[in-house]
């Protein structure tokens with residue numbers, strides 16, 4: 001039995017889908033009964049909240065491997081420490097942790113590194129998957145302004161990033177979940193090319209059939225915009241710090257870990273944009 005946490009999230013959902021497709025026996029965790037009720041057929045859904053340790057242990061019953069997905073919040077190290085404590089109390093299970101590229105160099109990946117160190121110290125078998133920024137962030141965070149203003153915003157300047165498609169991350173996760181030999185390893189998951197946001201805008205424009213622009217803002221102005229959407233101060237600061245890393249060109253590394261593990265080149269940004277064209281094309285034009 002394999003446990004997939006964060007199964008309602010961007011990555012968790014895709015891992016569930018791909019794990020079911022290859023016939024893995026899975027249990028998946030959801031935070032709410034409403035989310036669990038929307039789970040796909042063929043899996044066992046359980047309710048679990050990292051902040052409520054008493055909900056963690058029942059989810060672990062009979063489990064051999066765990067795909068651990070924590071939310072991108074300040075509490076991530078504490079949440080995952082609660083989880084690891086319960087794993088240690090229920091026997092030896094292999095933890096495959098969804099982490100992030102960047103180590104101690106920025107706020108989001110630092111939280112993951114704290115959690116990685118806790119897992120390393122636990123003595124449990126582990127594998128760390130460290131992806132770069134997701135291509136799907138464009139769909140999840142930028143389609144409102146792409147649709148209303150033909151633009152998206154940031155403060156990463158001309159820093160190029162080797163964005164990765166979530167579907168590749170999930171493919172790697174399923175390979176690690178399904179086979180032995182990955183204990184003690186860390187995989188850096190990147191796309192096959194590093195792109196500036198200007199290049200990203202060009203590629204989306206081509207798919208959208210209209211000009212979409214990337215607008216680089218002063219940090220304070222970008223932060224004001226993020227806060228106006230109801231984002232917490234911590235998350236805004238973490239996002240801006242990540243943009244600093246990008247601006248300093250420290251997120252452009254291209255690795256071949258995805259190809260080595262899956263046997264296929266990573267999905268290109270052009271392919272991603274084509275597959276998600278529905279999110280970028282003008283809804284009015286699609287309707288007509």
Ligand SMILES: NC(=O)c1ccc[n+]([C@@H]2O[C@H](COP(=O)([O-])OP(=O)(O)OC[C@H]3O[C@@H](n4cnc5c(N)ncnc54)[C@H](OP(=O)(O)O)[C@@H]3O)[C@@H](O)[C@H]2O)c1
Pocket residue numbers: 005006007008009010011012030031032035048049050051069070071072079098099100101108131132133134137
């Ligand atoms: N976005 C990127 O570019 C990027 C890059 C590298 C690494 N990462 C890392 O990838 C991870 C996953 O990203 P994602 O986009 O899949 O995140 P996500 O969509 O926010 O998914 C997080 C999942 O965790 C669940 N969750 C939240 N709080 C919980 C709690 N207290 N107890 C149990 N479950 C809880 C959420 O449940 P609900 O659906 O009910 O809220 C959701 O299913 C994050 O840790 C992030 O730091 C992201």
